[in-house]
Amino acid sequence: MNARSILAAAGPAPVWVLAAAAVAVYGTLAQSYGLKLLAIAGCYTLAVLGYQFVFGRIGALSLAQGAFFGLGAYTSALLALKLGWDFARTLPAAIALAVALAAIVGASVLRLGSHYFALATLAVAELLHILAVEWLRLTGGGNGLPGVPGFRLFDFTIPAGWPAALFVWIVVAMGALLAMNYAASLYGDGSRLLRAHPLAAASAGIGEPGRRMAAFLLSAAFGAAGGALYVHTLGVVSPEALQFDVMVLILCMTVIGGRNAVAGAALGALLLVHLPEWFRAFEQWALFAYGAGLLVCIIAAPEGIAGAVEALWRRMFGPPRVAVLAAPAPPSEMAAPPPAGDTIVLAAQALGIAFGGNRALTGATFHIRAGEIVGLIGPNGSGKTTLLNLLSGFYRPDLGRVLLGGHDVTALPAWRRARLGIARSFQHAALADDMTALDNVAVASAECGPARLANILRLPGRDRRRRQARARAFAALEAVGAAASAGKRGADLGTSERRLVELARALVAEPKVMLLDEPAAGLSEAEKHALQSLLRGLAARGIGIVIVDHGMPFLLPLADRVVCLDAGAILAAGTPQEVAADPAVRRAYLGGAAP
Amino acid sequence: MIHAATALLRFQHVSVRYGPTLALEKVSFVQPPRSVVALLGPNGAGKSSLLKAAMGLVPTTNGSIQFAFRNITEEAPEARARQGIAYVPEGRRVFAGLTARENLEVAAFASRAERKRRFDRVLALFPQLEPHLARRAWQLSGGQQQMLAIGRALMAAPTLLLLDEPSLGLAPVLVEQLFARIASLALEGTGVLLAEQNAAAALAVAGRAIVLRAGHVVADDTAAAIRARPELAESVLGTA
């Protein structure tokens, strides 16, 4: 291990540590105004961290983050002023109220499309603002309420100045730890894949609606916490805290700082809070400049400054190599005996679907047994991919049923079927670019589920499930012959490597049946031979395999049975030789009288 | 032997890449004017990629494309359309929300009088469209949409018509009628490059045929010669 690989593995963390140290040094030297600014930057950092959950990691454009911030501010201030509560009680109350609101709003609108969600959150935010201005008796109306006390914990008041600033940043640090745990957990990896490739994520079993709700609730909690800290730092609460300007500020901080890096949150907040101070003369043009900065960043640097630093670091020192992997996979699941050769694992009964008047598939009835390889062929537009999508749950049929091991799964969405044992690969292998091949596979391991969100409460590095998932992923990569690629980033993999990694991802979930869409496309002759042996090996384990491919030399020697589709109906089925010789099949491909 | 100097369309060592996959590798061929050339081959052979490259819808990494003696390799699709190349993609892609009449009108970059003349000619070629002119394009049947898409391409009075799998999803009777019209187009002066899976129908109307396989040209000859080689049929089915 030379210096270069140590630096590569560390990522740009040394940069952040140095920056944090610089800020700390500045903190010890700053006067009261400077310390107040520092504290305010901390409050915004917390809000941005929260926004990163919903906007960065899930990719949903919520416009309510400023509202959660303001709501937290008002809740904490009002409880302190009217009921005399100390911060130890107002903070959890502020968080709880915001989370409750988010739960109600989220339950109603998260399932709608992205622009509806943005609009709904915007409407909620504006409603809250109007409420704060109009409800004079409670909120003091447009002028707000002065005299909000500083941080009181039980009987002890934290003095203003550096103790208060330090307190704020301690809370921020706790939040940052939580966020880092999320990002570094198996659950966080799943969210990454979901954002980058929703279809591939579904086929890996990720897509449950709870995931987006969890991200939205986290954003509300963090936003409210930031607001609560803000109002006790400032000493006054007013409807300004609920104006759309706050949302805009948080958005700018997130995009400019870096929407996917915890360090980016602090970076964005510190920068945008201090810039108007440094350029006093242009203070009133500060927000104009932020708008310009937002525009430039969204076009040229979508991962923000933090993302640019990470990319630069990678360019200088190379990508970090994931240490792989001494821990053996838990033996019990790997050695499950293959099911009896005659069991039907997947069956389609009279499936039919039409797209706007076009009958894409009619009366498709077919089945596949354990350990069988079935080839699906047919001319362009005959319905092969449609059938695959119906079997895996990406389309809902108009007629007919899909049975997995005898159970009717027709009503289940794709991610649910994936967890029950239907694995699917796509024509263009969809891997998350910024994750290693190993993590791309690990994400599909059965460990990645909603209950695992609790993992983010662990200390970083202690995620046992992630290690187990990685061990299983490595075993799967070994089984497909791609173990050498395990540590490479998704963006750096070649075509055949991507294919194999996708196969490993399909394999790691211990599927009962694999549906492969053109797995041999783009592979060399040698690679195709290797794939044939691999698939035979998988079938020997008892997995039923359906392969759609156009290459007859690849498919015919491999398949036990072949089914030919034409114009949405099954034309012929039988052994490969029978089907290839069938005059109807030849007519479908060649047209007219066979030569 | 086709002399390059009389070529309407000329590909020289053209390659097309999709990421790491090579869809076309150093493909060369010549399309003579006023002819129907059939482009055959199994799925994934590169027929669509070749047509898209000719239209400029995909970038080429190698080689040059010449149309009527002009090097069009770097030109955008809009420019190529204006020079006389028309494209009918796989799956028709008519403008669903526009009426059939509007679909035709929108493609003509000419004076109103000329536009009317071309419109009448398209209707003469496809009289079945007449009763449906005022309906939205999505309401038309598959066969009608195919005729509409070809009619739309013809409204630009092209010298070269690129057709990608026009027989897809059409009943055999319609396919026969359609291909008969394609043959007459060439006689009237429009060259046709026809990518088809239905080799028999295509060979019946084509003068020449090019067979592609895995991005390479494996045969380039008169239609009669191609018809007479049964092993090429196997090649199309992919069982060779």
Added chain:
Amino acid sequence: MSWAQILVDGVALGAAYALVALGFVLVLNAAGAVNFAQGDLVMAGGFAAIVLASLVPLGGIAVPGLVLAPMVAVAGGLAGWLVAEIAYRPLRRRPPVAVFISTIAVGIMLQHGANGLFGASERRTPPMMAGEPFAFAGLTVSRQSLAIVATAAIVILLLHLLLERTQLGRRLRAAAEDPDMARAIGIPVRRLTALAFALGAALAALAGLLLANVYFVTPTAGLAFMLKAYIAVTIGGWGSLRGAVAGAFLVALFEVIAARLLNASLADALLYAALLAALLLRPQGLFGEAAGRRA
């Protein structure tokens, strides 16, 4: 205040909102993206009218809005073209949320640019034509209200004719449906998308000129217009031009009625609450989401 009067006021407001909503839908269909700067373009139109009014030399006579209207429309068109070039074109291959954000950025720049140039105080644009309001049947109809309805009606008619009867309009619609196929026919899609942005912004600017005479304009007025347009389009059916107009009138009538019963601010709150209810019950709006829309 009679209900007939409310209706009159609501119709005038609705006509102006219809311009804003139409401009929004034009861009939505052409670019598949939400132009969040649409509301701020309304505000910018109001300020542009004020600036132009001070520039046009009429020897001390107040410049009527009618004279300013074409100039404001052109200014709006230029601004829209600029937005297309800097906020849409670089991002057209990215998911629609990127354009959502880039237009938020443009909106921020417009708002704070106006704040820096003009300050936060309220301004008023000149009326379309000077004169006393008309009174009949117990109703007071200001000339401005009439002018708003007349202008909006003319503009909407022209837009309809453009889109339905001209080659340009057909090409715009084709490019909006399937840009790649349109390109393959020779349609200059890039130019037409920029045109859609320009038209949308011109409509917004005109609305700003008209509205800022009845209601004051401040640099922060943009967000409210944006929300109203967004609500109108959502209620009317995302992507539908007819729906945009219908939604705009509904929003305006609701606003005017609610403002009579409560104050203006609470009327807005009620509107947003009604929007949330509508999203829950019938998210596809009155005319349904047009087939094959992106964003």
